[in-house]
Amino acid sequence: MSELNGINLAMQTPFDSEGKVNYARFEELIEMYLDAGIHGFVLSSGTGQHAYLTEDECNKLFEIGAKRINGRANIIAQSSALNLDEAVRRAKTAQDLGAQALMVLPPFFEGPKHDDGVFAFYELIGKSVDIDVIAYSIPSATGIEISPALFSRLIQLGNVNYIKDSSGDFCKTQALLKVSGGKVLNGADPLAPYAFMAGAVGSIWGGANFMPREAVELYELVKLGHYDNALKLWEKMFPAIEYIWNNDYIPAVKAGARMTGFDGGPVRAPVCEINDQEKEKLKAALSFLKN
Template sequence: MANLAGINLAMQTPFGEDGAIDYDEWERLIDVYIDAGVHGLVLGSGTGQHPYLTESECNQLFETGIKRINCRCNAICQTSALNMDEVIRRSTHAQATGADALMILPPYLEGPVDDDGILEFYREIDAAIDIDIVGYNIPQATGLAVSPELFARLSALTNFNYIKDSAGDLTTHQQYLQTGAKVLNGCDTTAVYALMAGATGAIWGGANYMPHETVALYNHVAAGEHVQALALWQKMLPSLLHIWTHDYMQCVVVAAHHRGYGLGNVRRPLRQIDAAAQAAMLRTLAPLET
């Protein structure tokens, strides 16, 4: 089992103004984020605009990313897709490329909604690969909620060793923890509380614009320095509340670009937020500069 403890930064995908992926910037960002101390990088993440990437683009991101990472931190590849054969094809390719773990959404958009159907979906993937599966609870996006009971059943699969919980419900999050399985927080606005409750770590989109702060927060909690963690959290929280309640991906890339991380562009069909929305996002970053 891979050790995914710590901050696993859900990497943005750098796009030029024409929408093409800038692979040079991709590799530069990998170095910058590793130098900031992150424990893992999620390639092809939701924050990286995964739904708008082709399979071949994801494969190239995995290949160039894993080579650049060069075992300096964990490489987690998102291999989600709607077609079952494509999920397995993406997953086996990522494993062959050297991924440490795979992050995979449940079968959303008119797929099976019952627990047995979701379990069978992951069982088929589990049989095809030999590295960790990170399941994904994000009902606000998929319409599917992974119950604590289903999580316990999924955890009995050979490779289903983690879940990323982005729902933001601390009750469910703690019920997950009660199963004894490993949980990674995915909700920006609950991160400090999830870590204090015992989450193994986080898969964190907001870390794109504050990698140093997220690593410091994790280190404070891991050391039992909760007063220091909460003091840092108060500086981080305004921007996290903003991205969680506005256009998430656009806000993250605007904030990241402002702080020297990435190019600040999104890919169609997403649209850039306007100047007023950008200014509102940037105002929330002020506490981080004090």
């Protein structure tokens, strides 16, 4: 099993003004995030607009990312796809290109809604690779919740040992943390310090694109048991986290990254940028970074 502890950055995908992937900037940003102390990278993440990247673009991100990171941090590749054959193909390719783990959504669009069907899907993905597979529970987007009972079954497959919990429900997070042998990665930004305190081994975090140092510091403070200092830092971080969580997440994250020196260019259509008024709100929430 890979050790995916810490802040795994759900990395933005940089685009140029024409909407093409800017691979040169991608490499520059990786170096910047490594300098900030990021423990791992999720490439072709949801924050990186996985849904609007081609399979070839995803594979190129994995290949370039693996070469640039070169063992300095973990590499998690999102290989989600609705078509099972494509999902298996993407998983195998990501492994061959250097990923240490995969993040895979359940087949959410008119797919199985019952545990047996979701289990069968992950069973086939797990059998196709030798690396860890992170089950991805984000019921607000997929309509499918990976319950503690299902997670317990998935762990028996041998390489589905992690779950990214983006439910945003701390009660559900705590229930998942009780599953024997499983490891939880927090995927709900507003719960970050509390999930770490409760036992989540780390996070897959989109908001860390614009505050990577602070995200790492928060995790390290909790890990050391310095809860008071962690919560003081969190008090400063929270306005921006609250903003992105309750608004258009991806364009807000990218706008925040542009404001804080981690410019990844615009979003890719059909996603739209936040307007100037909203940018001012986010800028105000990020003003603490100047102190």
